[in-house]
Amino acid sequence: MSRATSSLPRTIAAHTILIAYTAIALFPVLLIVVNAFKTRKAIFRAPMALPDAESFSLEGFRTVLSQGDFTAYFQNSLIVTVVSIALVLLFGAMAAFALSEYRFRGSRLTGLYLALGIMIPIRLGTIAILQEMVATGLVNTLTALILVYTAQGLPLSVFILSEFMSQVSDDLKNAGRIDGLSEYRIFFRLVLPLVRPAMATVAVFTMIPIWNDLWFPLILAPSEATKTVTLGAQMFIGQFVTNWNAVLAALSLAIVPVMILYLLFSRQLIRGITSGAVK
Amino acid sequence: MTAIATRRPAFRWHIVVFLAPAVLVYTAVMILPLFATLQQSLYREVDNQTVFVGLDNFRTLLGDPRWSSSFWNALWNNCWFFIVHMALQNPIGIALAALLSHPKLRFASVYRTAIFVPTILSFVIVGFVWKLILSPLWGVAPSLLDLVGLKVLFEPWLGDETYALTALSLISVWQFVGIPMMLIYAALLSIPNEVLEAAECDGITGIAQFWKIKLPLILPSIGIVSVLTFVGNFNAFDLIYVAQGALAGPNGSTDILGTFLYRTFFGFQLQVGDPNMGAAVASVMFLIILAGVSLYLFGIQTRLRRYQF
Numbered sequence: 001m002s003r004a005t006s007s008l009p010r011t012i013a014a015h016t017i018l019i020a021y022t023a024i025a026l027f028p029v030l031l032i033v034v035n036a037f038k039t040r041k042a043i044f045r046a047p048m049a050l051p052d053a054e055s056f057s058l059e060g061f062r063t064v065l066s067q068g069d070f071t072a073y074f075q076n077s078l079i080v081t082v083v084s085i086a087l088v089l090l091f092g093a094m095a096a097f098a099l100s101e102y103r104f105r106g107s108r109l110t111g112l113y114l115a116l117g118i119m120i121p122i123r124l125g126t127i128a129i130l131q132e133m134v135a136t137g138l139v140n141t142l143t144a145l146i147l148v149y150t151a152q153g154l155p156l157s158v159f160i161l162s163e164f165m166s167q168v169s170d171d172l173k174n175a176g177r178i179d180g181l182s183e184y185r186i187f188f189r190l191v192l193p194l195v196r197p198a199m200a201t202v203a204v205f206t207m208i209p210i211w212n213d214l215w216f217p218l219i220l221a222p223s224e225a226t227k228t229v230t231l232g233a234q235m236f237i238g239q240f241v242t243n244w245n246a247v248l249a250a251l252s253l254a255i256v257p258v259m260i261l262y263l264l265f266s267r268q269l270i271r272g273i274t275s276g277a278v279k
Numbered sequence: 280m281t282a283i284a285t286r287r288p289a290f291r292w293h294i295v296v297f298l299a300p301a302v303l304v305y306t307a308v309m310i311l312p313l314f315a316t317l318q319q320s321l322y323r324e325v326d327n328q329t330v331f332v333g334l335d336n337f338r339t340l341l342g343d344p345r346w347s348s349s350f351w352n353a354l355w356n357n358c359w360f361f362i363v364h365m366a367l368q369n370p371i372g373i374a375l376a377a378l379l380s381h382p383k384l385r386f387a388s389v390y391r392t393a394i395f396v397p398t399i400l401s402f403v404i405v406g407f408v409w410k411l412i413l414s415p416l417w418g419v420a421p422s423l424l425d426l427v428g429l430k431v432l433f434e435p436w437l438g439d440e441t442y443a444l445t446a447l448s449l450i451s452v453w454q455f456v457g458i459p460m461m462l463i464y465a466a467l468l469s470i471p472n473e474v475l476e477a478a479e480c481d482g483i484t485g486i487a488q489f490w491k492i493k494l495p496l497i498l499p500s501i502g503i504v505s506v507l508t509f510v511g512n513f514n515a516f517d518l519i520y521v522a523q524g525a526l527a528g529p530n531g532s533t534d535i536l537g538t539f540l541y542r543t544f545f546g547f548q549l550q551v552g553d554p555n556m557g558a559a560v561a562s563v564m565f566l567i568i569l570a571g572v573s574l575y576l577f578g579i580q581t582r583l584r585r586y587q588f
Binding site for chain 2: 010011014015017018019021022024025026028029031032044047048087090091092094095097098099102104110113114116117119120121122123124125126127128129131132147148150151152154155158182183184187208211212213214215219230233234237247251254255258259262263266269
């Protein structure tokens with residue numbers, strides 16, 4: 001079928017607009033990465049030129065790796081992000097299963113209660129969270145961050161996962177019950193493997209704000225030993241504001257891990273959105 | 280006795296076990312602190328003793344000139360921040376989604392992936408990149424403007440009270456345009472082909488088809504995008520903090536509620552931190568967000584017609 005909408009001028013116009021916007025979206029990122037590999041002089045003389053044999057330099061990266069404790073920051077970020085995601089997925093899936101599988105008194109209310117957090121940002125409770133963490137001695141520990149991010153991620157996770165879990169066939173679960181599987185086994189052995197794609201979507205949605213958050217690391221865990229990459233890069237920029245090589249190198253290093261994860265999961269992300277859970 | 284026991288099913292402990300971890304963490308770390316914060320806004324420290332003062336903190340916040348001028352300034356700036364997002368981020372996102380959702384467009388996934396990249400970057404990166412680009416010292420922005428012959432227009436926008444907030448709003452739009460794009464894109468893909476084919480039979484194609492058929496069908500998604508933008512904007516902090524510092528300069532012209540809350544609670548330079556006033560600011564933010572979300576849920580969402588296919 002030939003569509004009137006796919007005429008050549010229209011297609012060209014669409015590509016022109018999209019290419020232009022892609023350029024706007026990527027230009028700043030490329031600018032950072034390209035200049036991170038140049039000498040100080042070249043950064044200033046020709047900011048938009050690619051590094052060549054003369055202007056190529058790894059000086060910035062050397063400064064970053066020798067001055068800032070970036071390996072430790074990366075490790076902190078990684079621990080916080082991975083443990084939080086694991087808890088969000090496990091606790092979220094368990095709650096989602098309870099809410100979508102069983103009818104019990106207060107199930108609707110519990111669902112609504114948990115969904116409240118999708119709209120109300122956790123940051124508004126910061127003052128009391130900080131006092132709570134001080135009282136329990138959790139200030140300046142990664143545990144504090146993990147707890148906050150788990151609470152922050154749970155509402156959306158429960159919401160998305162229960163939508164998916166209600167689609168898992170009842171026959172399958174009942175067959176499991178007849179075979180004498182406990183409810184726990186039905187959850188872990190039958191249901192969890194079936195909602196794995198949805199879990200990947202939740203993981204991506206949860207991961208980005210955690211990795212990039214500046215507010216809670218700044219307030220709950222600003223000590224040297226618990227700094228995350230985002231906070232570390234922020235402080236590093238503050239200290240080395242005139243050493244552009246080092247700053248650009250630090251920013252490039254901070255881009256790499258999210259970029260890798262994003263490219264790995266981007267297919268999953270769009271599949272999760274289009275499959276209807278977030279619409 | 281036994282008759283009663285068999286009629287009444289055993290208590291299903293597994294439901295409790297499944298729900299407990301999520302409900303406990305969520306209640307302890309999110310809900311209780313939220314209410315504790317609301318409660319603290321009604322108290323004040325007087326001579327090392329916490330006294331109940333009713334709505335006094337709010338009266339100070341809204342009425343005392345030392346507080347109220349910064350508060351209203353932050354609130355108005357925050358509204359402007361939101362207006363810029365609604366006027367640019369969401370229309371651009373919808374337009375990009377409309378272009379991307381064309382069934383015969385090639386490289387759609389490449390464009391989609393690339394345009395979403397800024398959204399995954401941290402504020403630290405975004406804030407600093409744009410500070411560098413817009414810096415008159417480095418000269419990237421002036422030389423780019425020179426390419427199109429508009430160099431005369433260049434000014435150090437981030438350092439200018441009149442333009443700084445708008446410039447930061449535009450940076451934030453640049454960063455988050457991917458979110459409306461993705462959500463609207465998903466909504467557009469879910470419109471069944473039969474509907475579009477029927478429209479084509481009636482001679483409605485191209486741009487007319489977008490306005491008359493697709494746009495009404497994706498209105499509920501636009502509503503969700505708008506409310507997400509609202510919540511995100513009225514709770515924003517990071518970008519301003521990273522680009523302009525906690526004082527949200529120049530001269531407080533980029534101060535929004537998030538940065539105002541941070542300064543009120545922690546204090547900054549000469550100002551001493553005040554948890555109770557901070558709690559009052561957080562409570563006002565809570566009420567604003569609650570009002571916005573309820574307006575959407577009860578006033579707008581119920582009136583949007585959802586089409587089931």
